[in-house]
Every structure is written in structure tokens, then in C-alpha cells.
Amino acid sequence: MREAVLTWCVPLELLCSHPLPVSAFLKTQVKLYTYRACAGKDEMGKMVSVINTVDTSHEDMIHDAQMDYYGTRLATCSSDRSVKIFDVRNGGQILIADLRGHEGPVWQVAWAHPMYGNILASCSYDRKVIIWREENGTWEKSHEHAGHDSSVNSVCWAPHDYGLILACGSSDGAISLLTYTGEGQWEVKKINNAHTIGCNAVSWAPAVVPGSLIDQPSGQKPNYIKKFASGGCDNLIKLWKEEEDGQWKEEQKLEAHSDWVRDVAWAPSIGLPTSTIASCSQDGRVFIWTCDDASGNTWSPKLLHKFNDVVWHVSWSITANILAVSGGDNKVTLWKESVDGQWVCISDVNKGQGSMSASVTEGQQNEQ
């Protein structure tokens, strides 16, 4: 920690001696402060420790990084229009694929369940969704979905139990659902005007048969009800449900945010009857929505925290008991529900060199 702060001082002085825009100066100071605040937290270093730092060699901002089902491969995507896949086992990093095909920044990547093979979906500002697949050891474009009129901001695979279904949310306000029907064919269903100005996030509900905690007998087809949540620029979270005729209907509107909903994350099922959704917004708020009743219609929000900046992303741990919240202040915090039902921050994630060097770079850029 001490060393980190020391290395800081040098660029700071440099910065100060330059006729810098005030903004840059102010920002770096704030950075320094938050960094110190981070370092001051005692338990942080112990609870979260960096075990692998992957230099992606992306030429522009990274917008998403996702591990595969086993946690052995990392997919990243960037404003440099590429998608990269790394083998990150044993702390290493081996570039497996550098996928080019998008013509704009790539916002999100999503791994399909391995039972369908090695499949990755990516979505981009170029209004396209590309499904990549590994074949004969090489990754190739398998399908391109160009059914949106604006940036596609989010992709999410349905629980594997339903088959290969991808939900895509776009700035054109629509959500499309791609279902693999065999022979390389994808069937497209589209929900138009799901969110005015745009849909920012989609997240599937886990595959749980309503009203039963036990698996169904093998002879019966489990009576899954497919659902997903979406969040958009109309400040709403919407829950969608597939009707018996295969059409998607808006089941619920969750209103609590006062600005764009940036992300929604439906918590994995841990066998409890409660459904949980986390949502975060431009307004800095993170809400935890829960629904206990069997009909699934009564959702109550609980404010996890109000941050001072945009909250971009929420992610549940596999066991659904920890929520990682990443905010516009470049900080990642971990939250856990205490026994009395309150959400408490259990850790700031210390990224070591990351936040520091980045801030310096910003200062240097400001010099221009």
C-alpha cells in the first residue's frame, strides 16, 4: 500500500506543475483519495486477492469480461471491435482466439452452457449479435443476427434446460430472442418497444419449476416457465414471461429507479422459493427485488445502497449470496445480506496496480 501511494506522488507533482485543466487535477485528487480509502480497509486484501492479471492487449476500452462455465477461459470484448478468448488456467494467459467481425464496439459477451459446445455470443454497437463457436480447435463466426436497428447492449443465454436461447436487448428498444432450431437455423422472436430509447440489460430467471423444490420425475416434462428481466432507458425493469402460445408477454413492471437502469441480474436459484433480482442504475442506486409468492407477481424492492455515481453492473456469485457491484467511480464492491436482512458491503475489491496506473494515464491524457 505504501509503495503504491509513493508511486503516486511522482505523477501528481508532474501534473501539478503543468498548466492543466482544473478538471484533470481535481479528478486525480479524487482518485487518490478513493484509492487511499480502499487501502485503508483492513479486510479487503484478505477477502479478495488478485490471482491473475490478464493483459488483454485490447487497443481500447474493455466493456465486458466473462469466464466460461468452468472458470478456465476468459472472454473479453472491447471498443476496439474485437472479442478475445484466453485460457487462464493456473494463473496463466494464453490467447486462444482474437475474434474479428464486429464493426463497432463490442459491449457484452456471454458463454453458452458447455453441453451445447463451446459457444460465445457477443453484441455490439454495430447493431449485430454474433454467435461464435469453436470448431476443430478454431473459433469461427457461426451466426450473425442483424435484426436490430440500434446498438445491441446486452446478451444473455437462457438456462440450458430450455435449449439454446439467447436474449438480446438493444437501444432500439426491442428485445429479440434467438432460439436454435437445429441445422444452423435460429428462430427469432422480437419484443418491440420493450423499453423506450433502449434496453440496457437482459437477465434470465433460473430454471425453476414453480412450486417445487425437487426435480420432477423423469417421465414428466418439467413445467418450466421461461422468464427474464430487462432494464432500460425508461427507468424500468420489466419481467417477461413466455405464454403458452410461445409469445412473450410483459408480466411485470418494476419501478423504483429514477434514471436509466444499467443492469439487471436475476440471482441463481439456490433452492429457496424466493426469487431475487438485483438492479442498478444511472441514478446510483442498487435495488434488490424479491418475490416470495408463488404467482411471482409481488416484488418488493430494497435499496442496497445509493452510490455517488452511475452503477454499471451487478453480478451474483454462483451461490447467490454475494453481489458484486461495479460503479462509475471505477470501484467494485461486494455486498452480502446480513442475518437481519440488511445488505452490507463486505469488501472493496483491490485491484492492485489497476486503479493507480489508470489514473495516471488519465492525467497524462489531460495534459494534451
Place this chain on the structure above:
Amino acid sequence: MKLKEVDRTAMQAWSPAQNHPIYLATGTSAQQLDATFSTSASLEIFELDLSDPSLDMKSCATFSSSHRYHKLIWGPYKMDSKGDVSGVLIAGGENGNIILYDPSKIIAGDKDVVIAQNDKHTGPVRALDVNIFQTNLVASGANESEIYIWDLNNFATPMTPGAKTQPPEDISCIAWNRQVQHILASASPSGRATVWDLRKNEPIIKVSDHSNRMHCSGLAWHPDVATQMVLASEDDRLPVIQMWDLRFASSPLRVLENHARGILAIAWSMADPELLLSCGKDAKILCSNPNTGEVLYELPTNTQWCFDIQWCPRNPAVLSAASFDGRISVYSIMGGSTDGLRQKQVDKLSSSFGNLDPFGTGQPLPPLQIPQQTAQHSIVLPLKKPPKWIRRPVGASFSFGGKLVTFENVRMPSHQGAEQQQQQHHHVFISQVVTEKEFLSRSDQLQQAVQSQGFINYCQKKIDASQTEFEKNVWSFLKVNFEDDSRGKYLELLGYRKEDLGKKHVKEEKEESEFLPSSGGTFNISVSGDIDGLITQALLMGNFESAVDLCLHDNRMADAIILAIAGGQELLARTQKKYFAKSQSKITRLITAVVMKNWKEIVESCDLKNWREALAAVLTYAQPDEFSALCDLLGTRLENEGDSLLQTQACLCYICAGNVEKLVACWTKAQDGSHPLSLQDLIEKVVVLRKAVQLTQATDTSTVGVLLAAKMSQYANLLAAQGSIAAALAFLPDNTNQPNIMQLRDRLCRAQGEPMAEHESPKIPYEKQQLPKGRPGSVAGHHQMPRVQTQQYYPHGENPPPPGFLMHGNVNPNAANQLPTSPGHMHTQVPPYPQPQPFQPAQPYPFGTGGSAMYRPQQPVAPPTSNAYPNTPYISSASSYSGQSQLYAAQHQASSPTSSPATFPPPPSSGASFQHGGPGAPPSSSAYALPPGTTGTLPAASELPASQRTGPQNGWNDPPALNRVPKKKKMPENFMPPVPITSPIMNPLGDPQSQMLQQQPSVPVPLSSQSSFPQPHLPGGQPFHGIQQPLGQTGMPPSFSKPNIEGAPGAPIGNTFQHVQSLPTEKITKKPIPDEHLILKTTFEDLIQRCLSSATDPQTRRKLDDASKRLEFLYDKLREQTLSPTITSGLHNIARSIETRNYSEGLTMHTHIVSTSNFSETSAFMPVLKVVLTQANKLGV
């Protein structure tokens, strides 16, 4: 894309960014008149409601004003982040007046909405701006170079930024710097811009390009860079936007020449400095990057000019434009299709025209032409470059194994070059998140104990660390398991020390001896008429019996017993009985039990408060074979009947019994299992107990019960979530094929970083893996599809091998394939089918240890006959299965032609019809007719046309997966030892199938619960028992479903196949019942015979007849030795109680067995046994 529109000729102001919801204020524009020449003016507030898809803006309030406006702004004065105060609306009027309105009052409909008003300016106030650092500061500009700075806290007296510029000119624009709060800029139509420093109170720089053609219509500071600003020109001869940097103020930094005619207004996005809006007299609204000059977007507009344009401060993608045709439109720059809006808009327009009839023709207007609309609203593309606000700069997502992937990007200042970006390192950090340290360290300790076998130490530590008495007890009990003389130690724990008792006893003896009368001397032999005399006579005559009776009569118990001892065993027994009958002492029942060796009596009927004593008695006396059961029974009683305190004590009983599963159940009930540490508490005990049971009872404890397996996998999941993958693997039960566990095991193995060779192998393209078309969503719960997927899930070598082998790197598939017994096929065949979830199929083929362990026992595989033979039941069972088998067959037919030909050869038509055909479906017999011998060696089955395949091949390539489930279960029963067929119940082997067919219709259905399977006649049906039993089960949903849930079938099969392996035979024969269990058969049959002989009522006789037949299921199971030791020992207990004619005891034991065993294991015979026992009890035979 146009979102909303309002028909107003007005100035507009968005509510500040803090405000929610978003409002748009409009104030009637000065210098414009509408068609009615009305000079009335109003101030209106609209709400932007994006959840309403229509084009209407929701009007919130209208205030009739006496002023018309040149400029309207909405400042966040006194506004907090909660939006309790909605700021202040500042209007510039025609006559040099500045008016402050309270928007909340306007919205509330209040009349008194003006906060303050000042008309210090001369001429119209065209320029207004709020300082973003101090929102109480407002700058205004009017004619004659007048610039005032207003403090809203002290509105009466404005300040000036310095001396007026000369010559006097109109101020058309004014703007506060976005970075430095005391810097202000003003501009005039003359083209000059002046920058003021309020601290110096003077202009610090003047910007002018000397062309004299700049007519400043717009002025804006760079949102991020303090020294940069843009000026827009209204002059058609110079329709440009100049970008100035005050550090180099001699000439513009950049000139944007994108408009063809004069620019009327500009707006620089605060959310993205690369977005500058401009609208001009060329009727265009452009969005350009002022840093590069590139036009990023052109808004689709009508042909009207826009005179005002504003970004929405709160919603960065939204802007509003006021046009000279009297309309304010709200647009999104993110593009998108207006399909959803179109119809609504048409409706709205039509109806509004219909009502208004604006031309006064008196004729309703024709409906609007929708095609026109369609043409207008084509797809609108978004900005060329993604706006900054949708570029996610940071993210963190969890992945398997408690890993957290994070990345961060610095917000890049807009003006940075691409070179700079390349220098940046874009890192992704993978972190390990550990939130449960104590949990992990305890798990570590447990693992160490397991590895080092240091259980005694471990338990001792636990005892020492115990917080509660109960916890201490539990650990003490567990520890005893690893010590010598465990029972003695248990007793000690219960408070009974042998030495203590001995000491007490010695003491008492000493005391007693003092009172002993001296013996010796002479005595009289009395022969008087009193009792003494009579006894004497009896004794003298050697008539012990009478003597004892006399003693008893006289209540001389001791004498009676002593005499009885001399009188022989029989007499003694009778005497004891009589004694107990008479004696009323408290401990009599204990003595009774001790003497009669009837521990069950104690355990069953003792007061639960005395559970310790009962347990002690059991510990002291019970035989090893019944010990467990008795402890178990006591535990069950405590759990079921006791209060909460006693319920927890049941755990101790289960520990003594070594019953892991019940311990888990009991513990789970008592504890809150949600916390990792409480699970840890349980797992510690369970692991230790299992080890203990393995050591002491030397029984096969590898079978993991459902509940335990669930807990263990929950535990493994927790460990994995904390990053302890190896530990998770170590604790995961390794010999179960419960799908979720298999799944987890596979995931763990891979997460550990097993070589990637297998799953990188490109082999099977996933198209083949996919569901065939026409079965959307069919996935869940279908066996067939997942099975197909299995193969693809773990693609191996270059050539797709028979699917069953795909997974086993360690089993040489080819070698195995050539073995007559074709083990490979067996293990492909067996495990997948019962698994209901699509992912499960993967489970049978995990990598590494787990997988191989699982299928090893199955390698010795059934002889071909069995494969061919088991098919038959399906014919008879068609009725019970019909729905399902139809389903699967249909699926199969749908999928087979399209999907994965290599792995899924087209089945023969016979196969298809066979599955759902009713009795007598001809194709089935063709399948059956193949000589069993040919199946002995299997060529690579996948290459054979399915039509040539015999039974075994069905194992993996037969589509109707459901069939496999019962078939698998049937196997054991069908594999009968090659013992010569001697029993009369055997039928000739000629054509079992046809026999079956013949039998079926005539079969009576005696019990409603069994209606779904045919009840065979005893002699002929015998060979089919094995077959029918599972059918019977399938007819009963619980028993059918249960094995699937638990994955239970896997384990028994492993065992049975081992038996079978050594008995290759093509004949259906029965093994003998093992000698030790033969007594069960004889006892039960004897009992039934006794009942039959005394039963008169025909109904009862029928029941008994039926029971006798159905008990064959039991005998079959005994033959196959598929019953768990607990069940067989329980059965022996029942047999013993039958011998003593203690039927009620037998019934109790029966209940115990049923309640403690796997229902599917016992359901075939236990109900019958109960019937027999009940009848026997009733008949008193």
C-alpha cells in the same frame, strides 16, 4: 427517432439533471405569432414519460403569463439530489425583465408562481445562463452590451462582470465556463465573443476571426476542457461552427462547416463532449464531433427550421428541438424503429383531426393514410460513434470457484488521440473471493483428519472446543466409535461405568453379608398342613411344578424361582413368566426385557425420558446384528415423539446406530442449515461417523443416501464457491450418479484445470448437438435429446466413436468393444436414462476419478440374453406407459432423420413401433427373435443399421430413453443363475414373450394400486416376476420417480451386474436363495399356510394367495442379494417374531423397515408382508 411532440411555438427548458421525473417547460416565444395573431402567452410544463409509447407529452401544468419569452432556462437553484425542491425557472422577457418562477408551484396549479422579477435590462433579454458551480448565480445579457450577474439569494441588485464592451451591441449568447466557475463568456451578433473573469471583474480575452461574417447565434464552452469553446454563426455566408482554444486565441482551432445555411442554435452534450448539436436554416439538425468535425448523426426532421435545440440534462440520449412550424419535438439519438409508435400516432392524429375540423369545412376529414406514415417512419439509425454514456467503463462478474473477474477503464477525455489509447494497458483481473475463512479452515482441519485418519484426536479437539453440552456429547459419541470397547465407552458416556457399579455392588455385598444368618445346624422338615407343609410334600415327591405353584401362590417368589431352576428350563421359563405377570415392581419390565432378551420392548415402550437408560440397555445387551436397528428405533422414537430437546438427542442414537442418513435428517431438522458454518458442523460429524461406520461395521458405507448426498454436494458447492476446488472434489460423494452431483464433479474437475485436450477437441460440430428443429423447448426433462448431447458435450477423438465411449479416456473403448460382454455398451446404456435433466447425461462421463469409479462396476456386463429379453415387458406394460412411450417415440421419429446421424442412427421401424406398440405388436417379436448368441459380440454398434441390432445395442442408440429406465432396473431380476429349473413355478423358456401376451389379458388385477401391471398366475408367471416388479413400480408414481431423483438405480446395478457377470447364461434361471435367508422364505410361507388353513373367509384367502405370490418379489431380491443389510436384518427380525408368534412385534418391525428404507426397494413385497402379518395376528395362528 422522434419520441414525443408538442404543438407549441415556444422557448423550451428541460428540468435540471437532478430532477425526477423529467419535465420540459415551454414558454410562448416572443417575436413569433401564430395564425390567430394571439398575443397571449403561457408557461407550460410537460412530463417526459418514456413508459408511455405514444407521441403525446403529458401536460402537467399551464400558467397564463403576461409575458412572452426570449429565453427560458431551468436552474437547479436550492435543488437537492432528492428533488424535493424543483429549482427555479428563469425567463428572459421582451422588456428587459427577468422573471423567476417556481416550477413546483406551477405544477401544483398555484396562482402565485413568480418568485421575483426585475426589469433592470434594457431591451429583450435573449441570453441567460446558470453557473453550474454556484447555482444561485445567473448571468443575463440584453441590448447595449448589458451583462448582469444575478445572485438568486439577493435578486434585487445584480452585478456586472466588468465594464461594458464598446461599441454597445446586443448580447445574443452568454455562457459560464464548465470547469472554472468564475469565467464567463458572452457573444453578440457582431461575431465577437468576450471572456470575462469575475475575479478580476474585467474581460480577459476577446475572440474574433476578423471576417466580420460571424453572426454569433450560439456559444458553448467545452464540457471538459476549460479553455475551449465553440461559436456558431447565423450568417448564411458563413454557416460555420468555430472551435476556439483560448490558449491559442488568434484563430479558431477548428471550423465545422457542415451546415449549408446559417446556424440558429447549438447545444453541447454534457454527457459526451464529442457530441455537439446544431440546427440551421438548412432545416437540418446535426450532431457532430466538435473535436474532429465529423458529422455523427443527422436527425430526421421535417423541412422546418429549428430555432432552439436542447439536450435533456438527465437523459443523455434525449434532445428537444423547437421549430418554426410551431412544434417542439423530442428525439432520441439512439435510433430505433418507430414501429411501436406508428399506429398510435396515426390513431391520435386521425382522431384529433376528426374532432377539430381545422378548416371549418364541416366535413370530417378522411382517415390518414397509413402508408405515408410507414414511409416516413423508416428505420432510424443511431449515431455513428457510440456515445460515451453507453460505454461501460467498469465491470465485475463472478464465475465458478469464487472467482471474480474485474476490469476497469479510465474515462477518457474526449480530446485524446488514438495513439494515447494504444499506450494504455487493458487489464482484466481475476481475483479469488474468500468470504468464509472460518468455514474453510475448519474444512481444512477436517480434511487433514480424514487424510491422517486421526479421528480420535480430531474428535477430542472438537470435544474440548465444544460450546454446549450437547455438542460435547455428540463428539464424545463420535469419538467412541474409534476406540476399543466402543459399547462400554458409550455406556460410560451415558453415565454407566462398569467399575462404579462394581464398587457399589461390592459395598452392598459387604453390607448384606453382615446380615447373613449363620447357616448350618439342624432343621425340621415340616410336613404340616400349611403351605410350608404342602411344599415340603411336593418337594419330597419331586413334584417341582406343584412346589413352585405353591410358592407362587404364597407369594414366595424367591423360593419359587429357586425351585424352578431345579425343575428344569421349561419350568423356569414358565415361572419367570408368572413371576413377571405378578410382579408390579418398577423395574420389572426392565428385568423382563433382560431375561426375555426382548430389547425391542424396552426401546419401543420406555418412557422417552429414559432414553439414556434404554440406550444403555441396548448397548449392554443387544446382539451386534440388532444393535444398529435398535439404536435406530430409539432415535426414531425420540425424533418423532419427543419434544425439541429429545429430538436433538436422537442424533446420539443415530450415531450409535451408525445411521448417517438419519443423522443428517435429524440434524438438519434441528439446525438452521443455511449458514456455511452450520453446514460445516454437520459435515464434520457426518464425515467422522461415516469413517467410523466403515471401520467398525465393515459394511459398505459407500452408498450415499439422498439426503446426505444433497448435503455433501451443498457442502462441495460452498467449498467451490470459496475457491477450494480440490477440497470440494474430495468431499463430493464419488459413487452416486445423482445428476447434480455428477454435474458438479465434472465442473470441479474441469475447473481444476484438467488438460483441455478433451474438450478442445473440435470433433463434433454443435449443429449436430443441437436439438433438431421442431422441438423447441423440448429440452427439459427429455432423455433422448440430452443423450445425444452427451456425446457432443465431450467430444473426443477424430472419429466419433460409439457414443458410449466418448468420455472414457481411461477405458479403452475399442478393446472393450470387442469383448463379448461389451462393457462399453453397458455403461453407456445404463446411467443416462434415468436422469431427467438434459444436462445429466453428461454426468456419466465425467473426467477423472469420479467417472471411472462410477462405471467400473458395470463393466462386467450382462449377457446378451438379458438384453433381448427385457424388452418384452414393454409389451405388456404398454398401457401403463402409453403416454410416455408415445411421446418418446414421437420425438425419436422427429429427431432421428435430422440429428447427428453418426451418433444416432435411424432406428428400425420395428424399434419405433416396439416402444409404443401394444401387446402383440409384431415388430417387437422380430427384435426379440434374434438368437441371443449373436449379441455376445458386438461389432461397433453405431455402424450397424439399427434394424440389425439386438437388445444390447438398444442400450445406447434406442431412442425411447424412458424404456431404459425400467429395463435397467429389471436387469438384476432377469439375470438368473444357471441353476436348473426345478421349481414348478418356472415356465418353459420357449417363447416367453408370447406367453406373456397370452397371460396378460386373463390376469386378474387384485389390488387397485397395482392395476397397472399384470398379476401373473403363479406357475407360469414366475419368470416374469423380475420384469413385472418394476412395472408395478412404474404404475406407482412415487416409486417410479424416486429412483430417478436420487439416481438410486445406479448403485444397485453396479452390484448386481457383478453378480451377473460370472453367470453367463442364456437361460432364465433363478439363483438359490442364500442359505442364511432361506429361513425367511420358509417362515413366511409357513405363516401363510397357517393362515390359509385357519382362514375361512374367501376374501382373506384370496388376499393370502395373492400375498404368497407377491412375496416372490422378495425371494427374487433375496436371490439377487439386492436388499440392503438393514432390510434383510429387519426381515429376519420379523421372521423371528413370527416364530414366537409375536405378530404385533413383527408389525412394528415392519413399520420400522418401511419407514427407514428406500421405498422403491421394498415396495414390491413389504405391503404384502404387512397383510400377512395382520392376518396372522387377526387369526391368531
